[in-house]
Amino acid sequence: MKLNDLPTNNAWTLARRAERMNPSVIREILKVTEKPGIISLAGGLPSPKTFPVSAFAEASAAVLANDGPAALQYAASEGFAPLRQAIADFLPWNVDPDQILITTGSQQALDLIAKVLIDESSRVLVETPTYLGALQAFTPMEPTVVAVASDDEGVLIDDLKAKVGTGADKARFLYVLPNFQNPTGRTMSDARRAELVKAAAELNLPLVEDNPYGDLWFDNPPPAPLTARNPEGCIYMGSFSKVLAPGLRLGYIVAPKAVYPKLLQAKQAADLHTPGYNQRLVAEVMKGGFLDRHVPTIRALYKQQCEAMLAALDKEMQGLGVHWNRPDGGMFLWVRLPEGMSAIELLPKAVERNVAFVPGAAFYADNADQRTLRLSFVTSTVEQIATGIAALAAAIREHKG
Amino acid sequence: MKLNDLPTNNAWTLARRAERMNPSVIREILKVTEKPGIISLAGGLPSPKTFPVSAFAEASAAVLANDGPAALQYAASEGFAPLRQAIADFLPWNVDPDQILITTGSQQALDLIAKVLIDESSRVLVETPTYLGALQAFTPMEPTVVAVASDDEGVLIDDLKAKVGTGADKARFLYVLPNFQNPTGRTMSDARRAELVKAAAELNLPLVEDNPYGDLWFDNPPPAPLTARNPEGCIYMGSFSKVLAPGLRLGYIVAPKAVYPKLLQAKQAADLHTPGYNQRLVAEVMKGGFLDRHVPTIRALYKQQCEAMLAALDKEMQGLGVHWNRPDGGMFLWVRLPEGMSAIELLPKAVERNVAFVPGAAFYADNADQRTLRLSFVTSTVEQIATGIAALAAAIREHKG
Numbered sequence: 001m002k003l004n005d006l007p008t009n010n011a012w013t014l015a016r017r018a019e020r021m022n023p024s025v026i027r028e029i030l031k032v033t034e035k036p037g038i039i040s041l042a043g044g045l046p047s048p049k050t051f052p053v054s055a056f057a058e059a060s061a062a063v064l065a066n067d068g069p070a071a072l073q074y075a076a077s078e079g080f081a082p083l084r085q086a087i088a089d090f091l092p093w094n095v096d097p098d099q100i101l102i103t104t105g106s107q108q109a110l111d112l113i114a115k116v117l118i119d120e121s122s123r124v125l126v127e128t129p130t131y132l133g134a135l136q137a138f139t140p141m142e143p144t145v146v147a148v149a150s151d152d153e154g155v156l157i158d159d160l161k162a163k164v165g166t167g168a169d170k171a172r173f174l175y176v177l178p179n180f181q182n183p184t185g186r187t188m189s190d191a192r193r194a195e196l197v198k199a200a201a202e203l204n205l206p207l208v209e210d211n212p213y214g215d216l217w218f219d220n221p222p223p224a225p226l227t228a229r230n231p232e233g234c235i236y237m238g239s240f241s242k243v244l245a246p247g248l249r250l251g252y253i254v255a256p257k258a259v260y261p262k263l264l265q266a267k268q269a270a271d272l273h274t275p276g277y278n279q280r281l282v283a284e285v286m287k288g289g290f291l292d293r294h295v296p297t298i299r300a301l302y303k304q305q306c307e308a309m310l311a312a313l314d315k316e317m318q319g320l321g322v323h324w325n326r327p328d329g330g331m332f333l334w335v336r337l338p339e340g341m342s343a344i345e346l347l348p349k350a351v352e353r354n355v356a357f358v359p360g361a362a363f364y365a366d367n368a369d370q371r372t373l374r375l376s377f378v379t380s381t382v383e384q385i386a387t388g389i390a391a392l393a394a395a396i397r398e399h400k401g
Numbered sequence: 402m403k404l405n406d407l408p409t410n411n412a413w414t415l416a417r418r419a420e421r422m423n424p425s426v427i428r429e430i431l432k433v434t435e436k437p438g439i440i441s442l443a444g445g446l447p448s449p450k451t452f453p454v455s456a457f458a459e460a461s462a463a464v465l466a467n468d469g470p471a472a473l474q475y476a477a478s479e480g481f482a483p484l485r486q487a488i489a490d491f492l493p494w495n496v497d498p499d500q501i502l503i504t505t506g507s508q509q510a511l512d513l514i515a516k517v518l519i520d521e522s523s524r525v526l527v528e529t530p531t532y533l534g535a536l537q538a539f540t541p542m543e544p545t546v547v548a549v550a551s552d553d554e555g556v557l558i559d560d561l562k563a564k565v566g567t568g569a570d571k572a573r574f575l576y577v578l579p580n581f582q583n584p585t586g587r588t589m590s591d592a593r594r595a596e597l598v599k600a601a602a603e604l605n606l607p608l609v610e611d612n613p614y615g616d617l618w619f620d621n622p623p624p625a626p627l628t629a630r631n632p633e634g635c636i637y638m639g640s641f642s643k644v645l646a647p648g649l650r651l652g653y654i655v656a657p658k659a660v661y662p663k664l665l666q667a668k669q670a671a672d673l674h675t676p677g678y679n680q681r682l683v684a685e686v687m688k689g690g691f692l693d694r695h696v697p698t699i700r701a702l703y704k705q706q707c708e709a710m711l712a713a714l715d716k717e718m719q720g721l722g723v724h725w726n727r728p729d730g731g732m733f734l735w736v737r738l739p740e741g742m743s744a745i746e747l748l749p750k751a752v753e754r755n756v757a758f759v760p761g762a763a764f765y766a767d768n769a770d771q772r773t774l775r776l777s778f779v780t781s782t783v784e785q786i787a788t789g790i791a792a793l794a795a796a797i798r799e800h801k802g
Contacts, residue, residue, distance in 0.1 A: 011605035011634060012659040013573055015520045015542070021666040048470035056473065060461035069449035072457065072646035104505050104650075108672040115541050119416045120521075136670040140516050141416070172414055204412035233412065245473035247677040249505075258413040265422040269537040270512045270671070271505040276648040278676055 017140045025362040026132060035351070039388035041309075041375045042356040044182065044331060050298045051245045052285065059284035063277065071277045077268045078102070079252070080279035086286050087238070087252055093228035099254050101263055104274045106212055106239040106251035110137035112266045113208055113235060116259060117172045118143045123165045125174040127155055129363035129372070131182045131210065134175050146171070147365040152325065154178060154188030157199050164203050173206040173235075179214040179222045180330020183363045183374040187328050190223035197229040212239040212251075215295050217329035218303040232256045240282055242331070243295050248278045302331065308382040309333065309375065312389035320396055324375075331378045334360070336371050337396065343373040346399050353391040418541045425537060426763040436752070440789035442776045443757040445583065445732060448706075451699045452646045453686065460685035464678065472678045478669045479503070480653070481680035487687050488639070488653055494629035500655050502664055505675045507613055507640040507652035511538035513667045514609055514636060517660060518573045519544045524566045526575040528556055530764035530773070532583045532611065535576050547572070548766040553726065555579060555589030558600050565604050574607040574636075580615040580623045581731020584764045584775040588729050591624035598630040613640040613652075616696050618730035619704040633657045641683055643732070644696050649679045702779075703732065709783040710734065710776065713790035721797055725776075732779045735761070737772050738797065744774040747800050754792040 029042060063071050078084070079102025088095040103109040110133065118124060118141035126134065128147040135145065149159040155176060164171050176196075178188035188196070200207050209226045227234035236254040244250075255263050267273070306327060313324055313335075321338030335357075337343060343359035350356060360372025380388060430443060464472050479485070480503025489496040504510040511534065519525060519542035527535065529548040536546065550560040556577060565572050577597075579589035589597070601608050610627045628637035637655040645651075656664050668674070707728060714725055714736075722739030736758075738744060744760035751757060761773025778786060 011607045012657075013518070013571070014660070014663060015516065015518055015523070015573075017520075018517045018663045018667075021663060021670065023662075023666055024669055045475055048474055051470050051473040053465055053469035053473065056469070057462060057465040060465065061458060064454055064458040064461065068454035068457070069452055070648075072452040072454065072648040073449055074446055074642075074647045104672040104676075107670070111671045115416065116419045116422075117414070117416055119418075122416070133670075133673070140667065140670060170414070172416075206412045241475075246475045247471075247473040249672060249674070249676040256413075259415070261424075262415060262419045262422060265424055266419075266541065268425050269422065269508070269534075269541060271509040271650060272534070273650070275505075275650040275676060275679055278679070 017142055020139050020142065024132070024136060026358055029347070029356070029358055038351065038354045038356055039380055039384045039391070040356045041377070041380060041385070041388050042358045043379055044376055045379045046242055046246060046331070047301060047378050050301060052294055055285050055290065056245070056281060059281045063280045063284055067280060071280050073276065075273045075276040077264055077273045079274060080276060080283060083279045083283040086283055090291070091238075091254070092224065093231070095254055099256070099260060101253045101255060101260065101267060102274045102279060103251045103253055103267070104271055105241065105246070105249040106210065106237050107133055107137060108270065109237045109251050109253045110134050112253070112263050112270065114138045114141045115266045116262045117206075123169055123171040125160070125163055125171045126365050127176055127181070128365070129183055129360060130175065130365060131177055132363050134210070135365060143172075145365040147367070148174065152186055153192045154186070155196060157195050160196070160199060161203065164205055171205060173208045174200065175208045175210065176226070177210040178226060179211055180216060180327055180332070182213070182330075183332055183358070183360060184334040185325055185327030185330050185332040186334070187222050193223055193226055193229065197226050197233070201230055201233055207234040208237070209234050210237045212237075212242055213330040215243050216299060216302055216331065218299060218306065219328070222329065227254060232258070235259065243291060243298065244282060244285065248282065250274065250278055250282055299329070302329075302378050305377045305380070305382060305385060306333070308385045309377040309389060312386045316390050316393035317396070320393065320400070322396065331376055333375050333377065335373045335375060336369070337373070338371070338400070341396070341399060342370045344370065346373070346395060349399050350392055350395040353395050355388040355391040355395070357392070418543055421540050421543065426533065430748070430757070430759055439752065439755050439757055440781055440785045440792070441757045442778070442781060442786070442789050443759045444780055445777055446780045447643055447647060447732070448702060448779050451702060453695055456686050456691065457646070457682060460682045464681045464685055468681060472681045474677065476674045476677035478665055478674045480675060481677060481684060484680045484684040487684055491692070492639075492655070493625065494632070496655055500657070500661060502654040502656060502661065502668060503675045503680060504652045504654055504668070505672055506642065506647070506650040507611065507638050508534055508538060509671065510638045510652050510654045511535050513654070513664050513671065515539045515542045516667045517663045524570055524572040526561070526564055526572045527766050528577055528582070529766070530584055530761060531576065531766060532578055533764050535611070536766060544573075546766040548768070549575065553587055554593040555587070556593075556597060558596050561597070561600060562604065565606055572606060574609045575601065576609045576611065577627070578611040579627060580612055581617060581728055581733070583614070584733055584759070584761060585735040586726060586728030586731050586733040587735070588623050594624055594627055594630065598627050598634070602631055602634055608635040609638070610635050611638045613638075613643055614731040616644050617700060617703055617732065619700060619707065620729070623730065628655060633659070636660065644692060644699065645683060645686065649683065651675065651679055651683055700730070703730075706778045706781070706783060706786060707734070709786045710778040710790060713787045717791050717794035718797070721794065721801070723797060732777055734776050734778065736774045736776055737770070738774070739772070739801070742797070742800060743771045745771065747774070747796060750800050751793055751796040754796050756789040756792040756796070758793070
């Protein structure tokens with residue numbers, strides 16, 4: 001039998017959920033903006049200057065010398081016990097290591113949560129705007145995503161109560177990113193956190209709290225996590241991507257007993273376990289309080305770059321009717337263009353002037369505000385930020401006509 | 402507000418699919434058999450003697466010295482380009498690297514395939530028996546799994562035609578593991594492969610071909626993969642877990658253009674990308690034909706251990722009415738107990754005598770053969786195998802009464 005004798009195979013019937021999947025808007029934008037010499041304020045890539053390469057080199061040598069065969073063998077789906085203990089010790093509330101599930105990055109945590117908590121058409125609540133990667137992770141389980149209105153302090157409790165739904169249409173959870181949010185850079189105030197935890201408990205509404213950026217504060221740590229205020233009512237997600245390195249793909253879930261066993265089973269089915277070598281590397285690097293010495297250097301760098309961006313905005317955007325916020329930490333700030341302008345239409349003009357950003361529309365579950373855009377201050381240098389913001393101002397000036 | 406003032410939160414509503422998820426039967430059995438001094442013929446753990454620890458130590462140092470920041474940064478969802486090229490070069494048919502998607506172990510490949518191809522109640526065909534991890538990965542998408550009868554050469558074509566279904570109930574794919582199958586150790590013959598590829602093309606039935614063990618042949622390589630015979634009609638899954646080390650969690654998919662983009666979008670949503678550091682480590686280790694020198698040492702070890710197990714079975718099982726096969730490679734062989742015996746009932750008696758196995762019933766989608774069990778010959782030494790098989794024979798003799 002020759003290959004050419006085979007009937008043409010048009011046999012691939014895709015699952016319905018596959019139709020709802022889309023390429024990441026951000027990754028597509030990043031492709032457009034990959035031209036030589038462009039200053040990208042678009043991506044959410046941590047500064048490679050902050051990666052402790054030599055600490056990882058030492059840890060790699062130590063792990064393979066002391067524990068090589070075990071590091072390279074199949075391992076428990078829950079994660080490497082010393083790493084789970086180190087995370088429990090690191091978190092600012094009383095966490096049992098048995099509640100911790102190591103994930104292949106925070107993105108996998110979102111995938112597992114979606115599998116365990118979302119049925120087709122289940123109502124899922126998110127902030128306005130919200131993290132795009134969460135929407136992508138939830139989409140394959142075909143939820144009905146409903147956006148809760150938010151102000152500078154986070155979700156509005158009255159709108160939450162209006163949107164929570166009842167009976168079979170009761171929301172499965174509210175997904176919320178309280179610290180230096182992606183995309184807006186905003187932080188939920190202590191008072192709003194207290195209100196939210198109280199309202200959620202009264203509504204019997206689980207909270208899914210995502211905290212990849214919480215350690216990247218500039219002057220003061222953010223208020224206590226929602227989960228610390230009601231551990232049985234919340235799933236907490238953390239990550240080593242921003243405080244050590246994203247390329248290792250190491251995140252974790254802290255889950256109450258009501259959902260932990262199912263998250264674990266979903267984890268087994270998804271990839272058996274997160275690479276044991278990577279888990280041992282991070283456990284080794286964390287020994288002796290490394291993060292306490294390392295993370296302040298990231299904070300100082302990002303604060304300096306954020307201040308450079310704010311100074312450039314103050315200088316370059318004068319009289320243009322552009323507004324922006326002043327984040328207390330993290331990687332992003334949020335810009336609103338004047339009435340009638342569209343960030344999506346602005347983007348090609350900005351790229352012509354060698355600067356890129358992400359239009360804010362990508363981050364809305366519904367009713368996108370076309371005037372918004374996200375700027376990252378972590379990947380570019382202070383000099384590039386100054387040049388990039390000047391170019392952006394020029395593009396806005398031209399676009400206004 | 403104090404924590405104790407909060408209403409008790411009974412808010413966690415699980416998705417319907419979570420009810421169908423179960424802990425891995427094998428992992429539960431392994432827990433039972435984790436007693437000191439037990440000889441485990443149960444697990445599918447590659448021999449740690451085969452892990453090239455020093456090659457990984459050299460590769461770790463080289464990758465971090467030459468390419469550290471990039472290895473630790475976010476990366477493309479498709480995978481590390483030089484690794485995709487190395488895989489394309491390694492595979493025995495003409496593969497475009499653009500068809501290759503790097504996955505977090507083969508298990509993730511199963512998860513992505515399930516998401517993209519399975520709707521609720523979709524018919525999915527598997528071998529009798531089949532790989533348990535595949536059933537676990539498919540379950541969250543709620544398929545109707547239908548087992549196709551198989552003999553020593555693989556799936557029976559007539560039963561495949563009878564089970565393929567029509568219209569909306571037409572099977573989405575047949576999942577098949579042709580080389581040294583887990584759990585049976587059997588290999589699909591060349592003639593059966595040709596028949597299967599022809600029948601699948603005529604039926605317009607996609608094939609999902611899983612090949613984690615294909616390189617572990619003893620005397621002769623297995624026949625050409627199904628995918629090599631009809632690349633547009635098959636998804637192929639490969640893994641570095643058995644030829645290098647499972648703890649790195651590195652697998653890959655080779656997919657036709659009809660499904661690749663959706664598998665890629667599912668991959669983005671699942672964990673963004675497989676750790677770039679691990680991908681670079683394996684690409685570095687593979688340089689200069691390392692696998693051509695390394696894999697023959699694994700083949701020789703496993704062949705020796707398989708022969709030890711066969712010799713012990715020949716010696717110890719005489720007159721017990723026990724049957725087993727003689728694998729041409731891989732990690733497992735398949736045993737059938739005499740009429741009226743149950744492998745599940747035998748297990749505790751075997752564990753009392755310090756030997757463990759996996760009852761075969763776990764590997765059937767339906768109509769489990771209770772007399773079957775799986776033995777692994779890769780984790781234990783030749784001496785342990787001899788002792789373990791003698792203990793197993795004693796348990797069978799006692800169980801027969």
